[in-house]
Amino acid sequence: MNSPTVEDLLLLGHSTTSSIEQVGLIGRLSIVPDDKTCDNRMGTILFTDLDGQYSLPCNVDIMRKEILHYQVIITYWNYISCSETDVSYLEFSLKHVYRIDDTTISLLEECLQLDDQRFASSLICNPSLTTPDQLLQTASVGESVHVLGKVTAISRLYDQSDCPATFFIQLAPEEGLSASITIFFKEISLVEYYPMFRIGCFYAFQHIHSTPASLILDALEQNEPVFIYDSIMSSVQMISIYHYRTYAPTRPSMIHPEALDGTISIDCQIKRVIDVSLGIYEIENGEIICLLNTPKYDRARPFRVSTMLRLDHVHRIHAQSEDGANSYLFQHLWEIDSRPSYSVIVACYKSHVQINSFPDHCELVQTTRWPFSTNELLYMNAPRLLHIMEIFAFLKMELKIVLEPFKLAYDLEHLLFRSAGSAYENHIVKFLRHDIRCTILDDAYNTKESLNNYTICLRSFSTLSSILPRLQVSAKESSPLSSIGSTGGSNFLPVPLFTAEINEHSFGHGVLGLIVAAYDGTFYFMGDNHQMPIIVSSQAEEWIQEGVYLLKRVHYIKEDMLYSNINESNSVTFEHLICTNDDVFLVETYSHAKLTFFCRPLINSHGISRFSIPNKLHLQQLSDSVYHVIYILRIYPTKLTQSNSWLESSIDCDAYTLNYPSVNKRHYMLRLSSRKGSLKYKPRLKPDHWYILRGPLKGYSQELDAQEHVFYPIHIQAEDELGPSSCIKLYYSEIATETPRFSNVIHDISELVNVQVGLSNRINIKGIIVDKSFQIERDTGLTRTENVAVMFENFKVGTGVSKRKLYIRLRQPYTLETVGIYLDIGRVRYPLGLIPGAYVIIKNATLKKTSNIGGKMYCKADEHSTVEIVSTNPLHEPSVTSPYKTTTNLLCFAPGECNDYMRGVHRILCSITNIVKFYTTARCTGCRSTYKESKCTNCHTDRGYVLFANAEVDISDGTIPGIVYIEGERLVFRMLQLNQKSKECFKQYVAKHGIISYTSSSNQKELQTIFYNAKKGSIFIYCEHMSEERAAQGTLERSKPKLRALEIEPVDYAAVAWDILNT
CATH class of the missing domain: 2.40.50.140 (Nucleic acid-binding proteins)
Structure with missing residues (x-):
């Protein structure tokens, strides 16, 4: 049977093995010298047809430069192919590779024999052999040395446009692994040496010379020696442990302590393929291995079930969810049984993977291949990757987000931890200094004190669906008339307001969801199954974009709209969320504007004649429609149309047709409607701001249609630099300043x-x-x-x-x-x-x-x-009474004496002479029925209560008596001069009896005792005068002035005395 060619395998369309085909593969082996010569990564081993037309990348346990480009036959091999993911590669061991004309001895054996011969030849001249630990003591700069040792670490191949291909190995004695030297390979021709090194194997080097590390990288210290491998003068052979022990010098070595870097070495067998793109596999003991940072792992040639691996310099870390919650990543995405903590073996910059054996089947388990390039995650540490994947799993499972989910997770993780990729040079430094500290195990993630017990806590998030029940249950009603300056009235009923707050400090994590502009002109915060109106206060000047947001603090507001009708069984509530601009973080935009407009700062909003785009390339992008520069003068409220069919809001604005040759300013009253979808733009628009409007404007009053009209923000910048082709630069001409149509005062x-x-x-x-x-x-x-x-x-x-x-x-x-x-x-x-x-x-x-x-x-x-x-955040006000330093006499408010000057707020120094009326009641927060015996009299269960309180008191300041009306729990308790403990006791008393009513003719000794304390001493009452249209006439008795209290303060008698002395 003829040997199949690489072309035959590519046309086959499925996987196969030498056991199935019963024939070897004939071709040539080569190594990709750099990323620019082909589509494969630098250092990739290729198997090519003899005619050089077709090639396949290979997974090989080891490779030697001596056999490259020979005609060879591979006797045992696996061809892995999957058309869906465009995966095609070979698996084989070098011990099964032979010369095409001699299959009696493998090429690996030939190379090892050749190494023995070369090593023996190097000993003829009796060179001074040394070990790495001794070399650290004796080597001088520029000296050519011969060294024997064991490879303990192999870096990845570094390739940058401004420097040659580079890699490092570290060589140590058989014992005392921390006493290692670094050998530096820095030429494209030396890339062929890269696959010959295996961790744990012994090698002999001849004619390598020492140089200060700082000459290689500025970030390294001057006294750190690095040994250069020269492509012409230097040589290397793989030797046996027998050779090492025989020829290694026995001179006393400097003792180095073992590196306490927390790494381990393990042999393992792959049990399950979880994610080939990220190098995530499950091994036979149930642990997870992450090979993302391993130099010899390539997601284009993933490992398969039953592959035997040797992992060196890897870290065992533990991952657990916040608050003991379920892990979306481990349990849902990776389908691992629930555990208190998940053990993960992760690779770092110094880690190495060695293939010990390949499976005897050709099955390839396919997983999702994420939309990122190899370079994007080249230097991402594993803890960060686990955080990103946990976030991604959350987005996928809870929010069903499909718009570039991995980028979403990546951006969100960067937002939370402010982590960023490091430069190429820094990662070489991290490899060389790994024994001091492995930077891949970032302190930003570790929750333990040592690397040997490295534990990360996977970040959790909430959705609107998960927090809403908690918010609704924990919402408490604000006390009526509790704000400074509040007043009431007989025909006013305070709107019952229930509030609750969740923030990442008290709750442990933020809330993730979408903020979108709806057709009713409102922003909504959306989760998987719920949505709720949201308002972002303190909005910055920039355009509020739709997208995925992280809310670090959110206020929940519920207003009872029909509470006042106690017999009403079906109450109507109005719920919404409030956040400040500082608590809302954009993770990823939901939709991207196709165009971006820039303009230099506008000198005067009312002195513009026209706008133009002088750049022809920019102008070509706007050929699809007409564009206008809009200056918004006023935005009117959203209201229901007369037909009660849709919502509408009007915009009063000035418009300039973009790139019009002459002055073209027009005034318009544009209507945004829910009927035509344009009302969704309203929450992003602001008065006194400039915008771009795409679409025709046909008349003074026009209803905009979202199908043909689009608003864009204008970004103001001082520089005149030309941006990308999608950035439209605007220029404007100035004319004389005109008078603004509306007052902005x-x-x-x-x-x-x-x-x-x-x-x-x-x-x-x-x-x-x-x-x-x-x-x-x-x-x-x-x-x-x-x-x-x-x-x-x-x-x-x-x-x-x-x-x-x-x-x-x-x-x-x-x-x-x-x-x-x-x-x-x-x-x-x-x-x-x-x-x-x-x-x-x-x-x-x-x-x-x-x-x-x-x-x-x-x-x-x-x-x-x-x-x-x-x-919506409470304003920090050290004092609200400091503007009122002048004390007013009650005589000034007497009928006939009072004038316009007495309007406003006045401070009165007085004492309470009598409490005429006092009324306090506890009302159910659910229906406003009386709350008595610690329960609602209307049978509402699990409801709290709110206090309504008011009082009428007689006061005197030594001139004439007066009457003060005090409303609200806060001011009534201040008038009674109760401490905190007494306040709580009084509230419990009211909740027990439901209503407490008192008049000056009542004989209630308990209340009289409390009122007696209120009459002690003097107080400052800040009040406003209540007008008296029906003053007493035809009597000698002067009517008392009536005042409404706005604030009550205790008197600092020393300060009062000092004021009197100064007047």
Whole structure:
């Protein structure tokens, strides 16, 4: 039977062996000298047809340069082929390779005999033989030496464009392996020597010379010797242990301690192929081996089941999941039985794999081949790889993400650990200094103190599905009127707000999921089976991209929209998530923009005449459609159309047709709608910003269609450098500055007294939300109509109840100045992020004044007004009362004395003379029924309670008496001057009795004892005057001024005395 050629094997289409074919293979062997000459990696052994037309890469246990290019016959071989993964290679042992004309002695035996002869010849001149440990003591720079020793380490082949091919071996005496020398091979012609070295075998070197290590690499120290192998002068032979022991000198050697590098050597048999791309295999004892960093492992020629390997200089590490959770990698992806800890044997820069024997079958187990190149992971350490694979398994199993999942995991791991690949030169240093410290076992991952007990904790993640039940259960209601500056009223009902937080410090890990812009104009955070609206406050200037995000901290908000109707069985809740810009990390974009636009900084947003693209290559990319440069003046709220069929938002903007030859500025009112999908762009757009809009603009008012209109951000940069061809550079011409159409002034609350009141005067105002309530219209109450309820359920428009408005009170930071704002959102989408403590800007609101005496300022927001969430994190305010150093007398508030000057916040130094009324009740957080005997009277189980408290007290400052109304648990407890322990006891007392009511005519001794403490001493009350339209007339008794408390503070008598002395 004729011997099959390489071409015959390639055309065969399946695997086969010499046992099946019953014939040997005839051809030539060669070694790939560099990566530039063929598709195979440098150092790969090739078997080629005699005519040189076709070749196959080979897995061989050892190779000798002496037999290269000979005509040979391989008697025992395995041909492995898989058309699906384009894998084709040969397996054979050199002991089964013969000359084509002589099969009596293998070429391996010939080479070993030749080595014996050459070694014997080298001894004729009685050279001075030495061992590596002795050479370290005696060698001088430039000296030519002869050395015998055992190979203990073999580096990978290093190949860089700016230097020749390089590899190292380390040679040690038979005993004392740490006393090793490094021999440096640095020429392309020496690549053929690379496969002849085997760890544990003995070799003799002649005429190698010493040189300082720093001459090879700058990063190495001057006093580190490295021995150079010269392609002309030097020679090497493999010798037996007998030769070594016979000729090795017996001079006393310098004693070196054994290297404590934590490495081991093992012989193993592959039991299961797990991942050929990453070199992951299961061996017979159930352990995992990772050969990614092994020099002689090539994923193009993977090892197969039953292959016998020898692994040297490998590390045994232990991997375990955080918090004892299941490992997505080991249990789900790699299908390994659950264990408390998984043992993994990993390769490092010094590790070596030796094939001891090949299996006697030709089966190839295929695994997923990941979309990365060999060079991408060439220097990745195994702990980092395990982290990345754990993340990948999580993404695949939980989020079902299919967009380049390995790159996603790689980017996320880099985000978490800030790890990065090292340079080529640094990895040579790591190989040479391995005995000092193996850098592949990075301290960033190790949770133990020593390398011999190296344990990594695989990072866990949560999804929205996994955290949502925990958030819903742990959410607690904020106490009504608990914020500084909050006030209430008879026709206002505080919106029950339940909040919870998860962060990576308390929870142990972050939350992973997709953030996408939906057609309703809202960002959603999505997991595998759930999605929830999310708002990112403190947004940076850059374009918010859709993609995979890691949330390191997330606030869960649930608002009860129908709590006030206690008999209502079906309550409506509104849930959403809030994150700050610092807590949200983009891992990978979900979709990539085809074009990127750059522009130099704009001098004036209102002084631009036109935009152009002078670069013709850039201009060619825009030939598919018309493009406009858009400057957004105002964005209107998302509201329901009159037909109740879809949502819509309008954008007031100026547009410049890109590359138009003359001035081409036009004003447009563009409509984004859920009907045509364009509303998804809204959460990424901001007023006073520039964007690119692709698509035609046909009229002043136009509804945009996502099928033909696309928004792109414009990146502002100072440099004029030309970027990639996909980066479009914009240039603009300037004209005289024009007057802005809309005012961008954002007022503080204290400035409103100087702002003109009127329907035509729209203002922007900023502040911290201290109250959020529903305003009940007295003529209709809480009558619910089905239409309004359906609108809220389907579109989240309105409040779910007819004739009901949203009311918020803003407080100016660092002060007690407040203003109320009424939001008419009957047809407007319910705003996200309006929670007490949030810092917001209300734009385009109408400033008004009450009609009563001493009318107060307030604002009304309608469908033309917008809400911008600046931050939801509590603002650090050392003091809110410091602006009010002047003490006001009660006499100033007396009827007839009070004037406009008395508006605002005042500080009064007074004492409490009588508690006229006191009312406290515990209400169920679920239905607002009375909470009594530590349970809800309406039979709600596992619900907490919230306290409602208010009081009316008489005060005096030595001039005239006054009345102060105190609302909210926080201020009531401050008025009572209770310590923390007393507060808790009082709360338990209220929860037991349900309601505590007191008037000055009551005879409740327990309460009178508590109230007695409140009357001791003096307090500072920061308050505002309540207007009195119906003052007492026709009587000699002067009516008491009525005040509403905003803050209460104890008195520092020493400071008060000092102030009096200074006045």
